[in-house]
Each structure stands twice: as structure tokens, then as C-alpha cells.
Amino acid sequence: MSRVKEFRRLMKPDAIFNKVKEAIKTRSQEMLVFHDVDPRHFEQVEQGLRHRTNYLEQYSFRVHWNSFEKVLKVxxxxxxxxxxxxxxxxxxxxxxxxxxxxxxxxxxxxxxxxPRFENFLAPYTRSKKEGDLTFVPRVAPDYIFSGPYPSVVLESGWHESATQLQRDATLWLKGSGGRVRVVIQVKFFERTRNRIGCHLTINRSNLDGHSSEDRYNILPPEEDKDSVNGDEQNGGGGDGENHEEENEVNSDEDTENEANDKAADDEDDDEAADEDEGAEDEDDEADEDDDDDDEDNDAEDDDEDNDAEDLQIPEEDDDHQDNADQAEDPIDPFITFNEFYAGDCPPGMDPLGRVYFDLERLRVIARAKILERGKIPDE
Structure with a gap:
């Protein structure tokens, strides 16, 4: 059974409503996507879904309407x-x-x-979103009333195209005027009929008005993804041929440089022989002075040895190096309190404080839920 069903052809509102109603009641699909939906048709579909005579409120379903893209997702x-x-x-x-x-x-x-949010700004006016989990800061000083937008949103479900995922995140980030600071997307996908994978994407709204995106593989684990990416970066006959051509050119240059170096060495040997003859006479005179200096040098060496005993430089042990290596390893993603409170933290709270999210724990949970469905985690 397909988890996601998309409809790209134009459909009448009754046809859309019937498709959604059947999927909700039978749970035959977990996501329906309708493209190029007329806004007036969406209004009619939503009224039907919410009308008490259809008895659909007893079922769990969520409606996402992107008025700018004209995409309805249930x-x-x-x-x-x-x-x-x-x-x-x-x-x-x-x-x-x-x-x-x-x-x-x-x-x-x-x-x-x-919760449902439908107060988005242009060009997303009249859009409607129901995040799977939202964090909404309450307004100081009494913390009774909530703000107009969430600061952090989770959307999970079955994998969609990278373009569609980015559109969903953009609606939250820009449609809220930047008040939504972080959008977390956890998406599952089927590689084969029985094997399910999972990845996590975190989109952030930056102070300069732009957004950033970080992606983490959950199933299969991150190291497997790195291995694949490494093969892709190293692969390709074109790059390999270019490297070989560069190596051949460098080899010719090295041969010419070796010949020049050899000629220079021969000249240096001749000059060094002449200098050695004159140096022998000077060495005889210098020997007498060296004997006198040896006694002074021995005394200075004794003083240096005493100083070395006083100042001992500790050697860097292996454990210290191991800790340094571990510090460079990727860490779990985090969200700052400044992001959770959209730049307005309660008094006494450090805006730079962080809440970390354990990816290994998500991996364990996802693995268990996939097995519960009778499927195989993609590992």
C-alpha cells in the first residue's frame, strides 16, 4: 500500500472531498497531496471536512494549505x-x-x-498549517496569554521532495515574519517494499533574514551516509583524468628540476674542496682556543641542567589527545533559548543556553516503531 498519494490533475471540490474522506475513514493512505487547487475549491473542501454532519472530527487528520503554491496536503x-x-x-x-x-x-x-495556525503574512495569506508539535512562548510578565506564532515547529511524516520540504519550512519561517525561528522536519521513506529509513532536517531563520538548513541521517546512521557521499565526491572519470594529466606535467617538471639541482651540487662540491684546504690551517689555531672554552662550557651546562630540573614541561598524554579528537566529532543538534523564545527570553534565562536533541535516542525510537509495523529499519 502506498503511503503517499499525489494528485496533479485538476479536480472538482467534490472529488477532492471524497478522496480525503475515504482516506481518513479507511486509513488507506497516510498523506494525500493535491496540486493546483483553486482557493475557492479548498474552502469548500475544508468546510465539508469540518462539518459536524460528516462525523470526521472523531478521526485524527491534519490539513495543510499553501495558498501561495496552491497545494493542499492532508x-x-x-x-x-x-x-x-x-x-x-x-x-x-x-x-x-x-x-x-x-x-x-x-x-x-x-x-x-x-494546533491550527492561519494568520500568515503575504504572500502566504489564507494559508493554514497544523504542525505536529509547536512551542509557543507565553507573553511576559504574567505568562498567561500565548504569542501569535510558535517559535519552534515540528513536522513529521512520509518523505516528500526536497523542494516541497523547503516550501513547507519557508511558509513557517517567512509567513510568520521570522517569528518562527526553527522548523524541525522528521521524514520517513521506503527504500524497498519492507525497508524504511528516516532523516531529520532543521531549518533556522537567521537574523539577516535568510534561512539555514542542517540535515542528519537517522536510518541508516550518519556514518553510512558519509561513506556514500565520499564515493560520490571521489567518483567520476572526468576528475580522475584531470588528475592524471596534472601528474604527468608535474613529472616532467620534476625531471628538469633534478638535472638543475645536480649541476648546482657539482659546483658546490668544487667550491667546498677549496674552502676545506684553507679551513685546515684555521682549525689548528682554533683547537687551542676550544680547549680553553671547554671548561667554561662545562660550567654553563651544569647551570642549564639545574634550571631544567626546576622547570619541567609535562608531556601531552594520549588521553588529552583523544579528548581533543572527540571534541571535533559532530555533536547532537540543539536549539537555543533565544530561538525558543524568539529573541525575548524570560529574566534570568541565558539566551545562549541550549537544549540538545539526542539523535541516537530518535534512532532507537524510530527503529522500534518501524519494527512494530512489521517493517525493517534501513541500517
Whole structure:
């Protein structure tokens, strides 16, 4: 059974509604995507989905409408789909228990699963999004009312094209006027019929108005992805041929340089022989002076030895080097408190403080949920 079904042809609102209604009730697909949907048709479809006489509110589904791209996406979440939200909640709870997250977090941050937001700015006016998990800072000083936008959003589900993932992130980041600081996307994909993989993408809104993207492989693990990327970078006959041509040119230059060096060495040998004859006479005279200097040098050496005993330079041990190597290894991704609070942290909270997200823990959770479906984790 296909997890995702896309419709690129123009469809009437009744046809769209019936496709969505069937998928919601039968759970035959987990995501439906409709392209080039007329905004008026979307309004009719949404009214039908929300109307109480259709009895669809008892089912779990989420509606995403990108008014700028005219794309309607309906998500019917599964336990696998929901697992990344559980992972993030676990990371937050762990931070609160260990003290990494200050106590003021509890009353100043609202964490809500799948709330609906439809207050986006142009060109995304009238768009609607239901993130799988949102972090909405509450307004100081009483921390009773929530802000208009989330600061951090999680969207999970089945893999889509890189272009579509970027469009989803852009809607949140730019449609909120930059108030959404971080969009986390955890996507699953099927390599074969029974093998499921997973990757994580973190999109950030920077102060200069641009966004950045970091991607992490969950299944298969990161080292496998690096190996593949290394083969791709090293591969390609064109690059190899260029390197060989460069090596041949360098070889000819090296031969010419060796001949010049040999001629120069012969001239140096002749000059050195003449100098040696004159140096023998000078050496006889210098021997007498050296005998007198030896006694002074011995005394100076004794003083230097005493100084060396006082100043001992510790050798760098292997453990120290190992720690330095470990510090260069990639670390788990994090979100700063400045990002969580969209630049307005509560008093006493360090804006540069971080909440880390354990990728290995996500890997364990995803692996278990995939096996629960009767599938094989891609490892």
C-alpha cells in the first residue's frame, strides 16, 4: 500500500472531498497531496471536512494549505508519524529534570500538539498549517496569554521532495515574519517494499533574514551516509583524468628540476674542496682556543641542567589527545533559548543556553516503531 498519494490533475471540490474522506475513514493512505487547487475549491473542501454532519472530527487528520503554491496536503497520522513528537517531548522533560532547562520554562512556554495556525503574512495569506508539535512562548510578565506564532515547529511524516520540504519550512519561517525561528522536519521513506529509513532536517531563520538548513541521517546512521557521499565526491572519470594529466606535467617538471639541482651540487662540491684546504690551517689555531672554552662550557651546562630540573614541561598524554579528537566529532543538534523564545527570553534565562536533541535516542525510537509495523529499519 502506498503511503503517499499525489494528485496533479485538476479536480472538482467534490472529488477532492471524497478522496480525503475515504482516506481518513479507511486509513488507506497516510498523506494525500493535491496540486493546483483553486482557493475557492479548498474552502469548500475544508468546510465539508469540518462539518459536524460528516462525523470526521472523531478521526485524527491534519490539513495543510499553501495558498501561495496552491497545494493542499492532508495528513492521516500513524504511530510512526507521531513518534518524533514523543522524542522531542522526552528531550524537553530530560532537560527539565537535569536542570538544563530553567524552572521558568514551565510557565513561560506552551507546548501544543497539532494546533491550527492561519494568520500568515503575504504572500502566504489564507494559508493554514497544523504542525505536529509547536512551542509557543507565553507573553511576559504574567505568562498567561500565548504569542501569535510558535517559535519552534515540528513536522513529521512520509518523505516528500526536497523542494516541497523547503516550501513547507519557508511558509513557517517567512509567513510568520521570522517569528518562527526553527522548523524541525522528521521524514520517513521506503527504500524497498519492507525497508524504511528516516532523516531529520532543521531549518533556522537567521537574523539577516535568510534561512539555514542542517540535515542528519537517522536510518541508516550518519556514518553510512558519509561513506556514500565520499564515493560520490571521489567518483567520476572526468576528475580522475584531470588528475592524471596534472601528474604527468608535474613529472616532467620534476625531471628538469633534478638535472638543475645536480649541476648546482657539482659546483658546490668544487667550491667546498677549496674552502676545506684553507679551513685546515684555521682549525689548528682554533683547537687551542676550544680547549680553553671547554671548561667554561662545562660550567654553563651544569647551570642549564639545574634550571631544567626546576622547570619541567609535562608531556601531552594520549588521553588529552583523544579528548581533543572527540571534541571535533559532530555533536547532537540543539536549539537555543533565544530561538525558543524568539529573541525575548524570560529574566534570568541565558539566551545562549541550549537544549540538545539526542539523535541516537530518535534512532532507537524510530527503529522500534518501524519494527512494530512489521517493517525493517534501513541500517
Amino acid at each position: 495528513i492521516i497520522p500513524s504511530t510512526l508519524h507521531e513518534s518524533p513528537a514523543g522524542w522531542i517531548i522526552e528531550m524537553i522533560q530530560d532537560g527539565c529534570v537535569t536542570g538544563a532547562i530553567p524552572a521558568v520554562w514551565v510557565k513561560s512556554m506552551e507546548i501544543t500538539p497539532s
